[in-house]
Amino acid sequence: MIDERSPALLFRTCLAGCVLGTAATLYFLAGLAGYVHNPGANFGVLLVLVAGAVFFLAEFFSIPIKANWLERLIWVAILVILIAEIVLGFLPPTARDELTHHLAIPKLYARAGRIIEVPMAPYAYYPMLLDMLYTSFVYWGYDFIAKHIHALFGFLTGLLIYAYLTRRLSRVYGLLGFFFFISTPAVLRLTHWAYIDLGITFYSTAALLCLLRWAEERENRAWLFLAGLSLGFALATKPNGLLAALLLGLLFVLVIGRSPRKPASSLVSELALFAGVTLLPFMPWLMKNWHQTGNPFYPFLGSFFPARSASVIDAASFVGFGVFEKRHLLYGENIWQILGLPLRIFISGQDDNPQYFDSVLTPVLLLFLPWAFREKWGEEKKLIALFAFGYFALALLLIDMRIRYILPVVPALVLLLGFGIFNMYLSIKRPVLLYLTLLFFAAWHGTYLWRYVQDNRPYKYLSGSEAREAFLDRALPEHPAMRYVNEKVTSTAKIYLLFLGRRAYYCERDYFHDAGELPAFLIGAIRRSKDPEDIGRILKSRNLTHLMLREDLLIRFLTDNLTPDQGRMWNDFATTRLRLAFRERGYAVYEIRF
DSSP: OOOOOOOHHHHHHHHHHHHHHHHHHHHHHHHTOOOOOOOHHHHHHHHHHHHHHHHHHHHHEEEEEEGGGGHHHHHHHHHHHHHHHHTTTTTTTOOIIIIIITTTHHHHHHTTSSSSTTOOOGGSSSSHHHHHHHHHHHHTTTTHHHHHHHHHHHHHHHHHHHHHHHHHOOHHHHHHHHHHTTTTTTHHHHSSOOOOOHHHHHHHHHHHOOOOOOOOTOOOHHHHHHHHHHHHHHTOOOOOOOHHHHHHHHHHHHHTTTTSSOHHHHHHHHHHHHHHHHHHHHHHHHHHHHHHHSSSTTTSSSTOOOOOOSOOOOSSSSSSHHHHHHHHHOOOOOOHHHHHHHHHHSSSOTTTTTTGGGSOOHHHHHHHHHHHTSSSOOHHHHEEEEEHHHHHHHHHHHHHHOOOTTTTTHHHHHHHHHHHHHHHHHHHHHHHHHHHHHHHHHHHHEEEEEEHHHHHOOHHHHSSSSSSHHHHHHHHHHHHHHHHHHHHSSSOOOOOOOOTTOOOTOOOOOEOOOOSOOHHHHHHHHHHOHHHHHHOOOHHHOOOEEEEEEHHHHHHHHHHHHHHHHHHHHHHHHHHHHEEEEEETTEEEEEEEE
16 A cells, blocks of 8 residues: 655655754864853754654654554564664763763864864864754763664654655555665664764665655656755765765766756756755865864865874874775785675675675665666666665775665665565465565574674663663773773873773863874884883873873884884883783783973
């Protein structure tokens, strides 16, 4: 059964996302003006987020009212996933990029009362649209709500998929699309983390679907306006938005090039509307970087825009190597493994393993593709496929492969999955085999949700029997040392974080870390010094008073990168100028004695 509300639902969901993006942009501008502590700015964000959540809940809970038993069964399966993700979202933040970037940078803004420059963190110069929505809650001390905000964008993406497939096929296929998107293991994992990948996934999907609707109704420029605005918010969310802009720009050109051709004046006005609205949300981020560094795209395109300031990226990197060459050097992969990379991403992903893309997709996204392009809407399906596979190919060639970097292709593939299931159902005599296949993948996805619940063990914390600090001590091996710094080290101290992976969010003291993974500042200080006193003077030039470090990694790094004379000089410095203050679980805090 087709839901007669689905065309309006697609429009309303895209509009809701744009309202959230507008609130984040206005907060960003207010933060630049020094209003991060302003109650009006913070409560404005809160009200918009509450409205967005109420919109989703109202639409989602209206679905089963007129549904049949099968549709209600799929809806209940989605509801179980949403409840589990919301529960996991109440846990304190522990994911890596939460602690290095998406909550750590907003915490620095909250401390300063304004959006400041953070030269030690190149990623602080990326567009950070969703992080603006997180800042208020970091400031108020309710950082777990940032996870729910990120989840909301995932839920809204599911609603977009539901609206599109319901309009094209029926409500059961809309619900299947919603289910297979939200249950994809990579999406399951990100939904209870305060990352930004579900934000760019929502905005790129909204832009794609609005562009397809505008292609149907060329006279209705509201769809073109929403497509451009959504794409602008994708650009303002993450650098990967540039890939979405390139692909959707190509789709726009293909649409306006189709017959019947319009007059040149009409084409120019459409182009101006789409390009102008796209640039509108992105422009404040470009202007901020231009003002701070002289490069609007910093830390990228340095050869075109030499930066006046900001940090220098560590020299110890694989810059200059291609993606495939890096995989051969890092992981020893042979030519067949590298050629099979596009397929391996869907069938051999592993959580927390960079060689295997750091997360898990699902083969079901590819399984039904041979049937997806049959029957009606062939041109529209080709545009969807062009976006999905074009984005995938660009990401594969241009960036280190992580599944969350290609997440915007998942909704497009889910749309093709819906068409494939529909066409297979019409063409086979025994649909029970189709049902069993879908049930198998649904159950397989469910094992990942169960695993994520078991890994986080939320029961004690949520019941109140485990304190927040105890949970963090259990989840983060460096947290006892961090807690010592926060409780015992003087408030005027400045901590140099070494081999903590830049996980600085829970540090309540002023701190410094290197721009990359390796301690470039420390190794440079040792190499430039003639005696231990020189090392101390260089550290003092940064006002550093303590070192917090993972001991085994620092020892190994210095052993591998210092000459014997430099090693003896460092040992003399460590023996005479460093006092061990705390050590636990391989992490230590040293006081520097000048």
